[in-house]
Amino acid sequence: MAVRKVGTLLGVLVLAGCSHSLSGTYQTSDANDVAGLQLTENKDQQLMGSLSVVGMTSDGTLIRKEYSITGGTTDGRAITLTMKANGLFGEAANIAGTVSGSGIDLTLNNVITHFAASNQAALADDVAVLEAAAKARRASLAGAKERAKDAETIAALTRDLENYNEREANYTGMDKAKSAEGEVLVAARKDLAIKKQLDAENQTFQAGQVAFRIGQLDFRMGQIKFQVNEAIDSGNSHLAGFDKRLSTNPCNATPSLQGCAALAVQQQRYSTTRARVQGDIAQMQADIRENGSAMDSLNKAAGN
Structure with a gap:
């Protein structure tokens, strides 16, 4: 799995299984970033949601980014999401990927990034670990x-x-x-x-x-x-x-x-x-x- 920078990370998670709804919480993590995605799929397989990204810089500063998923579709295997950074002058970006048995693989900057099914508690734990690592790096x-x-x-x-x-x-x-x-x-x-x-x-x-x-x-x-x-x-x-x-x-x-x-x-x-x-x-x-x-x-x- 490639390491992503906070400013370019636009991946989202999705629930495994072609016949199941993709609604739920998902995340991807590495030593410097934690991203959590909340997805809601309606009966027409239209997707909405949000993405939160927490990234640690080389000096131990934590940078938090929030993205809105303004639209998206899935046929159970392929997935397309439209994301836009919250705040003024945020530009929308279309992200394509596939649904796998353990989550979603999204192509970000020509690199496939995997997002696994998760929950809010697990996501909070990973963010807490990253915050502790950032504090230790600053110290x-x-x-x-x-x-x-x-x-x-x-x-x-x-x-x-x-x-x-x-x-x-x-x-x-x-x-x-x-x-x-x-x-x-x-x-x-x-x-x-x-x-x-x-x-x-x-x-x-x-x-x-x-x-x-x-x-x-x-x-x-x-x-x-x-x-x-x-x-x-x-x-x-x-x-x-x-x-x-x-x-x-x-x-x-x-x-x-x-x-x-x-x-x-x-x-x-x-x-x-x-x-x-x-x-x-x-x-x-x-x-x-x-x-x-x-x-x-x-x-x-x-x-x-």
Whole structure:
């Protein structure tokens, strides 16, 4: 039996036996479609009825179609049915077939499709089975989509952690900041000593120039402090971001997911990196606080 698509399925069932009425319920089913037909035959062997088709698409969506049998004839062996899809712009189609001992064989799109005698309960059971299959297919596809999304999340986190670990392993920002702060303090102390000497010699103009220079060094220390605070905020932000992503990543619930092993390696490295970065941040805060205070004192001592 050929598999039919919902949009082209126009087969109907018919009761077996040349001498019997074709009135009754009939159906044809496969893995993706269930079609149920209700036929009524009058004494002149004229046929009327309806056809209901339920089809499952590749994504698990169920599509239901209703057709009206607006006319038909049979001589007990041959059968012709005129069907029309319900709704606007439905076009009628003539379907020919034969009555067999176990039902009706109808030719649909040059393929013979068999419809067996049935009843409403059996038809409802088959529709229920198809509905369950569609639900299972949707769940399976949703699960596959979720797993693919999880894999992307894990891969991105692994890649970002690896880059962060490598970058922080070669980070020299703290040393540069400390060196810059130290250079400013050395210059300010030297200039303050010069100013004191000039003051002692009553060289007011020259002493004022040196005081101005110390004020510029104080301004420079303020710039360094601003940059250090920005670096501290950025460092804390990076740690908070990775901590959040790690706490919510899919591997926590399902360690067997694709990519979790590679993530675990980078997460272990991150634990070490995180501790070092936190230490660096604390040291940078302490240094800029101490050096900034020292610069303030020097600037005040210079009379600024």
